[in-house]
Amino acid sequence: MALASRTRFFRTCLGSRIWTCQRGMTSSPIPSMPACDFQPETYKGMEMDKVKQVRSDNLNPALFTYYKKPLLVHQGHMQWLYDVDGTRYLDLFGGIVTVSVGHCHPTVRKRAEDQLGKLWHTTNIYLHSTIHEYAEKLTSTLPGNLKVCYFTNSGSEANDMAVLMARMYTGNYDIISLRNCYHGASPYLMGLTALNTWRYNVPSGFGMHQTMNPDPYRGPWGGANCRDSPCQVQRSCDCAEGQCEAGDRYVDQLEDVLRFSMPKGKVGAFFAESIQGVGGTVQFPKNFLKQAFERVRAHGGLCISDEVQTGFGRTGTHFWGFEGHDVVPDIVTMAKGMGNGFPLAAVVTTPEIASSMGRALHFNTYGGNPLSCAVGSSVLDVIEEEGIQNNAHVVGSFFLQELGKLRDEFEIVGDVRGKGLMIGVEMVQDKTTKTPLPVEDVNGIWEDMKDMGVLIGKGGVYSTVLRIKPPMCLTMEDAKFAVAVFRRALENHSAK
Template sequence: MKRSLTCGSYRLFKWQQAGGLTGVSCRKLSSDGIPQMPPCDFKPQEYQSLPYERVLDIRKNLLSPALVTYYKKPILLHQGHMQWVFDSDGRRYLDLFAGIVTVSVGHCHPKVTEAAQKQLGRLWHTTNIYLHPPIHEYAEKLTSLLPGNLKVLYLTNSGSEANDLALMMARIHTGNFDIIGLRTGYHGASPYTLGVTSLSAYKGAFPNGFGCHATMCPDVFRGIWGGSHCKDSPVQTIRKCSCSPGFCEAKDKYINQLKETLSTSTPKKVAAFIAEPIQGVGGAVQYPKGYLKEAYELIRERGGLCIADEVQTGFGRTGSHFWGFQTHDVMPDIVTMAKGIGNGFPMGAVVTTPEIAKSFAESQHFNTFGGNPIASTVGSAVLDVIEEDGLQNNCEVVGTYFLKQLEKLRDRFEIVGDVRGKGLMIGIEMVKDKKTLQPLPAEEMNLIWEDCRDMGVLLGKGGLYSQTFRVKPPMCITKEDVDFGVAVFQTALAKHVERSST
């Protein structure tokens, strides 16, 4: 006999009341067993645009069929406020994916909004063949936040453009051609960057990636080697190892794989190595401590440059440092950034050294919209808000709290294989069981994902098998928001356990 939803909700409620949420910070439950949202004093405007069905019709017939939507019934978002978004029915959601790790300081942050509005009334656009104050003010402000000799700024419109530009710079400066990336790395979908984006879902059946090579990703959870002390994270993997203190066997073995790639797949000289400090689309994958440092040394021995892709990890998101590469104690030659740089405004950037910039100036480079007055103004306001609102510190404090709460769920649920990350760059890898580490099937992932959405929490997905929930919220979230998000996720896990047991 098929049980009713009401009956299932009642049983779940009784499970929670009997101690199901013990050991995990949680919020009060409503009568149907759903965690209650934290209060929010923001009132969204009434939705008055296209009817929902008309929006779906336009999406189907007039927009690219390559565009995907989340959830069985796609959400029609209408308005945003800090860590919250509202749909066309006025329903509120805690946004734990931040527009794919893009909303850094909060949806429609009042200071950023005010700065953009003022600039809109002053000067929308002029290309950089003319001087205008915002780009020069922003260049000075942004480059002051980068260490060493990283002082020359190029402004673009996206992360793909930024990485595309960085790869071209490396080839021109070194006079070499071959570029090394990591498997499951994501750096964009332009023809150049597709070569170093090592996820087949983004690759079309056409020639791309000439001279690009992918070496083994040093994933200490799912990879061949790893242990319980490898990562720079408040939460370590459950995987055990026999490494002695201060010695990481996994790091050395993954470095040997990079050496093998260099010995078998490339000429003696290479142009560049590109890596995210923590992989984003790949599923918040973290490398063993010391891996990037030794990788950089190997690349430089072969005449190559080292590129840090900070599109998702930059601007304080990792908490302990402003830039993700700083957590690895390395100094890149080129840094690329986008997404959180503009809090959702389309912009990206490349920062490099004067020496590399000089080589690149041998040919003319121009970007019509890169560094336009509005983008520069927005970028500058974002930097001000990060400092004034203490958001880097918030990432460290709230992010560590978030990871520790999720760790408790990992220890209680067989299907939660790994919790990893740093600051508010978090991944939850789901498995069939902790012994085999087989990825949780897509249909089961989707059921948990849909349940979270139904209870008011939006999560992303990533990983080679889409087996990892991506948790990368606006950097303004609070511990109270975390308690709600964790309680919702646990409730969804418990519902999954109940479904699987019947």
């Protein structure tokens, strides 16, 4: 019997009783999927073989597909996805950190349907109320003088725009980012991104520089008191309470880049995610970002926060990830959860910086159209009315603590990190050397979890970090189920 079929059989027949695995070892209780009364519609689309043929013949050949037996997804409801056979999966990846308040959230869906009946699109050369209402509502969530919006359709577009804006305003060409970062894969941003899996062998990134990634787990400095997370690095730390020597040392590395790689010490901008997403949920030492912003500004540069993954309450304690670092950026870029899966992104900056873009015409045909702004406005309403940010904090903290217990129990779970519902689990061969677990082993655990009904992502430079960034409507019961599934997958791996 196939694993997926066996799992469904045991769920149906045995509930959560103990069972014996293939080698005769007693394993943990079979996870019971939380109840859901939603019933998906009957699928009436293409057969799987036809889908695979079209994907092979007519779609971008660089597209990669998750899982040996790919999912043909049919319908979504809040934190759940359904395939064409009606099988339900707990979505812990949220369309790559994009579904913020839930698949097909009824409030957001109704607002979109209402707007569809009035006005889908018109050029912003004309006035329409939705863009103005949304701009006012969105900027009210940001601190300081971050009051001017440039609406785009994707995070890459937003980051492209932020680079141009910084260069125009400062008159300085050079931009600094962090190693292990991801800010987009467009030709303009390929040099800003510092993950080799996203780099083509073509000239790119003129004027882009990277400094050492301030990673308390894999970097040379950092320890048990350095991260703003319920889960800390499992190595000693000499830092006093409220201080972080590791952050100081990584800032010194940034200072070296400013001193040696910039023309006469001048820099256009410094780009940073609040928590690195594609790079594997890497968190920086406390106070690193604050000191980095101070150094960059002292050299004439702007500070740009990429909130594409960490914005809109995902980190739990704050609406924007940068607020957890006690900084106020000069430019903020955002996307993904902003539209709950609808193509919507933005650059938000100060009036002074925005004015530099008046030297030529700038226009985005679809950015800020009536439909996208209606959706974005509704997402903000749901986050506030349903306490989504607090839910991310409460459920996410519990989730991290429970995953931390698995790290303490299993040798191959090297690190658990994150904040709110921005979580990463790094897999290793052993905790001492931190040698990455072979990708085929990581994939086996990942596939096993899918077969038991849980979908997660992967990331990091070695593709060995399990990425957990679900819709923020996730419940405690969902988190318990996911942890139980992960435990079972780890036990299955150990039994091989």
